Amino acid sequence: QKEVEQNSGPLSVPEGAIASLNCTYSDRGSQSFFWYRQYSGKSPELIMFIYSNGDKEDGRFTAQLNKASQYVSLLIRDSQPSDSATYLCAVSITGGYNKLIFGAGTRLAVHP
């Protein structure tokens, strides 16, 4: 079982819609959860992080965490074509010095 799992996609949504990206993780001791965006050929860039159960909002982005279900998600409201990228879920594992374990990413395509 992979430590961090994501649906590879592509997830295709129309412009202006809500994109919902999901991630599950296996280590129950995981403490912090990160979403990175990666454009093709570029390096990952941090969108947001969450470490408490519930929702965390930042602009058009909302991260949701449910530790009991070992599930974290990212919602993108009012999706734009510029949001088209691969979204990587990353988990800080127990005792891991901030070492992040990444999922394989979900490719999002926002079409006009």
Add this chain to the structure above:
Amino acid sequence: DTGVSQNPRHKITKRGQNVTFRCDPISEHNRLYWYRQTLGQGPEFLTYFQNEAQLEKSRLLSDRFSAERPKGSFSTLEIQRTEQGDSAMYLCASSTGQAVGNSPLHFGNGTRLTVT
């Protein structure tokens, strides 16, 4: 804050040759990480430094790989006797020494290695 800098951006080498990559982290960051990413996959952890000490090394890192961070500043990653399977994007990231939630990883632009 000039960000994490990696050199070179691209490296093409023949199988069996040695290559070395350099990473300059954000100046106030004392933690430095190397990751490797292949097409369609997320970054895979290779190794981690806190200041000059290499504190963790992945089992992915064979004996042909070595990393250093002299004086806790820049870091180098060397691959000896390269193999075609080493072809990947090598990413460097840095963070501060603060609590996990307050010190996310900041990535450099990566070095793309192609072994022919």
